[in-house]
Amino acid sequence: MKRKTTKKTPDRYVIGLDLGGTNVMAVLVTTSGKVIDNLHFPTEAPKGPDYVIENMAQNTIKLVEKNGLKMKNIWRIGIGSPGPLDSKKGIIMGAVNLPGWKFVRLKEMMEKQLGTAVGVDNDANCAAYGEAWLGAARGKANVVGITLGTGVGGGIIIDHKLVRGANYNAAEIGHTSLNPDGRVCKCGAKGCFEQYASASAIAESARERIRKGTRSMMTEMVKGDLGKLTSKVVAEAMEQGDKAAKETWDEFIKYLAAGVANQINGLNPDVVVIAGGVINAGDLLFVPLKEAVRKQTFALTFAAAKIVPAKLGELAGALGAAGVVINEGDFYGM
Amino acid sequence: MKRKTTKKTPDRYVIGLDLGGTNVMAVLVTTSGKVIDNLHFPTEAPKGPDYVIENMAQNTIKLVEKNGLKMKNIWRIGIGSPGPLDSKKGIIMGAVNLPGWKFVRLKEMMEKQLGTAVGVDNDANCAAYGEAWLGAARGKANVVGITLGTGVGGGIIIDHKLVRGANYNAAEIGHTSLNPDGRVCKCGAKGCFEQYASASAIAESARERIRKGTRSMMTEMVKGDLGKLTSKVVAEAMEQGDKAAKETWDEFIKYLAAGVANQINGLNPDVVVIAGGVINAGDLLFVPLKEAVRKQTFALTFAAAKIVPAKLGELAGALGAAGVVINEGDFYGM
Numbered sequence: 001m002k003r004k005t006t007k008k009t010p011d012r013y014v015i016g017l018d019l020g021g022t023n024v025m026a027v028l029v030t031t032s033g034k035v036i037d038n039l040h041f042p043t044e045a046p047k048g049p050d051y052v053i054e055n056m057a058q059n060t061i062k063l064v065e066k067n068g069l070k071m072k073n074i075w076r077i078g079i080g081s082p083g084p085l086d087s088k089k090g091i092i093m094g095a096v097n098l099p100g101w102k103f104v105r106l107k108e109m110m111e112k113q114l115g116t117a118v119g120v121d122n123d124a125n126c127a128a129y130g131e132a133w134l135g136a137a138r139g140k141a142n143v144v145g146i147t148l149g150t151g152v153g154g155g156i157i158i159d160h161k162l163v164r165g166a167n168y169n170a171a172e173i174g175h176t177s178l179n180p181d182g183r184v185c186k187c188g189a190k191g192c193f194e195q196y197a198s199a200s201a202i203a204e205s206a207r208e209r210i211r212k213g214t215r216s217m218m219t220e221m222v223k224g225d226l227g228k229l230t231s232k233v234v235a236e237a238m239e240q241g242d243k244a245a246k247e248t249w250d251e252f253i254k255y256l257a258a259g260v261a262n263q264i265n266g267l268n269p270d271v272v273v274i275a276g277g278v279i280n281a282g283d284l285l286f287v288p289l290k291e292a293v294r295k296q297t298f299a300l301t302f303a304a305a306k307i308v309p310a311k312l313g314e315l316a317g318a319l320g321a322a323g324v325v326i327n328e329g330d331f332y333g334m
Numbered sequence: 335m336k337r338k339t340t341k342k343t344p345d346r347y348v349i350g351l352d353l354g355g356t357n358v359m360a361v362l363v364t365t366s367g368k369v370i371d372n373l374h375f376p377t378e379a380p381k382g383p384d385y386v387i388e389n390m391a392q393n394t395i396k397l398v399e400k401n402g403l404k405m406k407n408i409w410r411i412g413i414g415s416p417g418p419l420d421s422k423k424g425i426i427m428g429a430v431n432l433p434g435w436k437f438v439r440l441k442e443m444m445e446k447q448l449g450t451a452v453g454v455d456n457d458a459n460c461a462a463y464g465e466a467w468l469g470a471a472r473g474k475a476n477v478v479g480i481t482l483g484t485g486v487g488g489g490i491i492i493d494h495k496l497v498r499g500a501n502y503n504a505a506e507i508g509h510t511s512l513n514p515d516g517r518v519c520k521c522g523a524k525g526c527f528e529q530y531a532s533a534s535a536i537a538e539s540a541r542e543r544i545r546k547g548t549r550s551m552m553t554e555m556v557k558g559d560l561g562k563l564t565s566k567v568v569a570e571a572m573e574q575g576d577k578a579a580k581e582t583w584d585e586f587i588k589y590l591a592a593g594v595a596n597q598i599n600g601l602n603p604d605v606v607v608i609a610g611g612v613i614n615a616g617d618l619l620f621v622p623l624k625e626a627v628r629k630q631t632f633a634l635t636f637a638a639a640k641i642v643p644a645k646l647g648e649l650a651g652a653l654g655a656a657g658v659v660i661n662e663g664d665f666y667g668m
Contacts, residue, residue, distance in 0.1 A: 084634055093634075142500050156601075158492055165602020166476050166638035172599040177630060179513045180592035189595070189630040258514035261523070265506040266600065267490075268499020296511060296523040300418055300427075304500035 012075040015060055015116075016322030018123060019081045021045055021097025024056055026063050027318040031075065031326050033134050038315060039063050048100040049092075057113035076334060077118045078321030080126030081106060087168045088331070090120035107332075119325040119332035121162070123317050125171055127275065127310075128155020129162050130320030133327070135311040137271035144263045145310070146173055148276035152194035152259070155320075156267065162324055164331075174198070178258050196255035199278050202231040206248040216244035235281040249284075257292030264297045264305045275310035282309075346409035349394055349450075350656030352457060353415045355379055355431025358390055360397050361652040365409070365660050367468050372649060373397050382434040383426075391447035410668060411452045412655030414460030415440060421502045422665070424454035441666075453659040453666035455496070457651050459505055461609065461644075462489020463496050464654030467661070469645040471605035478597045479644070480507055482610035486528035486593070489654075490601065496658055498665075508532070512592050530589035533612050536565040540582040550578035569615040583618075591626030598631045598639045609644035616643075 011030040018025040020043060027038040041059050043052055056079075064071055082095035090107020092098070110118045121129075128145025137143040141160050147153040154173025156163040163170045174194035175187050182191025195201055207226045210216055218237045222228040231252075237245035260272055278285060286307065294302050312319055325332060345364040352359040354377060361372040375393050377386055390413075398405055416429035424441020426432070444452045455463075462479025471477040475494050481487040488507025490497040497504045508528035509521050516525025529535055541560045544550055552571045556562040565586075571579035594606055612619060620641065628636050646653055659666060 084632075154600075158497055159495070161493070163492055163601065165635070166604040167602065167634055169632060169635045169638070170600070170602035172602075172632065172635070175599045175632070176596040177592045178511065180588050180630070187632065191592075254514050258511045258525075262510040262596065263600075265509045266488075266504070266597075267497065268501065268504035268506075270500040296514070298418075298503060298506065298509070298521065300501055301499070301503045301506070304503070 013069060013073050014075055014322045014326055015063065015077045016318035016320070017056055017060065017077065017079045018126065018317030018321060019043065019052075019056070019079060019098075020123070021082070021095075024059070025314060025318040026056075026059055027315060027322060028063050028067055029319060029322045033323075035134070035315070035319065037063060037067050038318065039066075040314075043098075045098050049098070049104045052098070053106065053109045053113065057110060060114060071114055071116060074116050076325040076329065077110065077114065077116050078126070078323070078325035079106060079110065079118060079120045080123040080317040080321040081120055083122050084169055085120060085122060087119075087121045087164055090118060090332070092120070117325075117332070117334045119321075119329070119334065121164070121321065121324055122155075122168065122171075124153030125155040125162055125164070126318075126320035126324065127153065127316040128171070128273065128320065129157060129323050130312050130316040130318070131273045131275070131310055132157045132160075133323035134319055135316060136273045136308045140270040142267065142269040143271050143273065144173070144267060144269045145273045145275065146260065146263070147310075148197065148199050148256075148274065148278045150198060150200050152198045158267065162328060173259065173263065176259065176262060178255055193255070193259040197252055197259055199231045199276055202234055202248060202252045202278070203229050205251060206234050206245065209244045209248060214244045217242045218245055231278050232280070235278075235284055239284065250288075253285075253288045253292055257289055257296060260289070260307065261293045261296035264293065264301050268301050269305050271306045271308060273308055273310050275316065279309040347403060347407050348409055348656045348660055349397065349411045350652040350654070351390060351394065351411065351413045352460065352651030352655060353377065353386075353390070353413060353432075354457070355416070355429075358393065359648060359652045360390075360393055361649060361656060362397050362401055363653060363656045367657075369468070369649070369653065371397060371401050372652065373400075377432075379432050383432070383438045386432070387440065387443050387447065391444060394448060405448055405450060408450050410659040410663065411444065411448065411450050412460070412657070412659035413440060413444065413452060413454045414457040414651040414655040415454055417456050418503055419454060419456060421453075421455045421498055424452060424666070426454070451659075451666070451668045453655075453663070453668065455498070455655065455658055456489075456502065456505075458487030459489040459496055459498070460652075460654035460658065461487065461650040462505070462607065462654065463491060463657050464646050464650035464652070465607045465609070465644055466491045466494075467657035468653055469650060470607045470642045474604040476601065476603040477605050477607065478507070478601060478603045479607045479609065480594065480597070481644075482531065482533050482590075482608065482612045484532060484534050486532045492601065496662060507593065507597065510593065510596060512589055527589070527593040531586055531593055533565045533610055536568055536582060536586045536612070537563050539585060540568050540579065543578045543582060548578045551576045552579055565612050566614070569612075569618055573618065584622075587619075587622045587626055591623055591630060594623070594641065595627045595630035598627065598635050602635050603639050605640045605642060607642055607644050609650065613643040
């Protein structure tokens with residue numbers, strides 16, 4: 001009888017890129033998830049897509065060579081990009097923060113520049129995938145990622161696979177409605193999650209209270225310049241007992257909890273990962289959030305769903321972009 | 335050179351059962367989706383789980399023999415059941431409308447009775463799966479099913495597979511919140527979808543208007559007995575120009591649209607299937623619904639998502655239960 005030999009697949013090198021409106025993050029990682037190195041550089045978006053893509057290619061080479069490797073050692077490249085985009089074809093249809101990007105063949109252009117297989121996917125989806133692959137939800141099958149920033153980004157992983165949807169626009173969690181009579185969002189819908197529970201929404205809600213004449217230590221904290229009022233200022237003022245800050249924060253928690261609960265009741269995930277600078281508030285955020293989510297969910301679904309802060313910080317998107325091309329290469333025709 | 339012979343998998347017989355609080359529906363179907371026969375019988379739930387399961391087994395045999403077959407000709411049996419349940423093990427943890435069902439080993443008990451492999455899954459999930467397998471969303475990869483009845487039931491299919499979640503409680507779409515300050519639901523949460531857009535909610539909303547003194551032809555239509563006021567009465571009165579009925583319907587559409595839009599923005603499905611008696615309202619329902627959903631979604635996701643009435647009626651759950659055990663037997667350890 002012949003003995004079976006289990007041959008371990010050798011680790012290969014992969015590049016992940018996270019294309020943002022301001023900066024691009026690049027990581028060098030192995031197929032088993034070892035993070036070797038990273039670098040970031042300004043997008044210089046106003047220079048248009050040709051320049052940005054050329055610049056991404058040059059910096060990819062720089063990151064590779066800096067680590068004693070050559071491009072021929074790179075197995076695949078994943079790019080997280082704002083959208084909407086066609087992730088099958090790697091075409092960016094448009095992007096609010098990338099002027100001139102209309103039907104840009106990002107995959108094709110990068111492949112031509114570098115001679116390596118490229119896969120492109122939505123940046124928020126990649127960030128969630130990164131946390132599921134190597135971060136706060138490592139190894140979990142069903143994961144919802146929610147990033148609280150200027151808006152609210154989302155990504156969904158089910159049975160270990162990224163949910164892309166019928167035309168690659170899934171997981172617009174920030175634009176699920178928490179009130180069909182609510183605030184009008186820039187997307188045109190009413191009551192969008194991100195109108196109540198983004199980092200910008202917290203700051204704006206505090207500003208509104210102050211503008212209406214509510215006295216608050218926040219006014220002094222920003223030396224009267226309400227433009228400088230951030231979610232961090234709100235959290236700090238609340239810790240010092242400021243009433244307006246507390247009201248603002250409570251309202252934020254209520255809506256965030258409703259949005260998170262909707263994902264838990266809808267998808268019964270193992271983990272909900274919350275990302276964005278606001279998570280630095282720690283227990284001030286997570287303790288009341290969990291309690292409010294508990295009230296809006298079933299006991300069993302609540303018990304299943306850990307609600308945790310993201311772990312990968314600004315690397316999540318680039319790592320996730322690498323992760324999806326490693327684990328879901330079939331989808332990209334690799 | 336040898337010629338390849340393509341051997342078609344021969345059709346096999348499968349039974350699907352939909353266990354309801356009042357009736358059980360049973361279907362005999364083939365693996366390729368040919369519906370042969372069905373029968374339904376009263377659940378007689380007050381007699382407890384042992385009786386109900388024995389009765390389901392006997393009626394299964396009856397349906398099989400009525401069609402000139404024997405139980406040994408039956409490949410698999412699928413059961414859609416209320417929950418919560420453990421669909422991996424086929425255990426019903428409990429069910430509001432099935433008194434005495436606490437940790438009932440439905441799969442094991444049915445297998446013992448009939449000697450055939452049994453798989454059990456959530457009834458609303460099965461109904462959605464039925465529509466995706468043989469009904470209004472036939473062959474589509476990404477499907478959301480929403481049933482408007484006493485409550486609002488949901489089922490989600492992604493990449494042709496049923497979404498079950500971390501502990502088999504996914505797709506509680508009726509309990510996603512459309513307003514965290516809204517009506518308190520019997521589940522304890524606030525602003526649940528089913529508090530605004532179930533068939534019961536439509537009727538209750540019309541009754542409230544009348545109780546508050548609003549004059550409406552609906553009062554006469556039910557001869558003053560508001561207990562007889564149904565969503566059908568509301569639709570009929572609206573068609574005849576009744577103002578209170580129109581207001582009730584508009585409110586219903588607004589919330590239903592928000593709930594449907596949340597699924598579209600969240601999952602970017604190919605199809606949303608709406609089920610329940612209310613769909614008989616036809617264009618009165620679907621024309622304003624689509625228009626309202628359009629306003630709450632992105633152009634691309636809206637364009638991808640057909641919003642259609644269910645096709646399988648009261649057979650959806652039983653057909654879906656058969657469908658999942660045919661197509662996802664691995665999950666049930668078959």
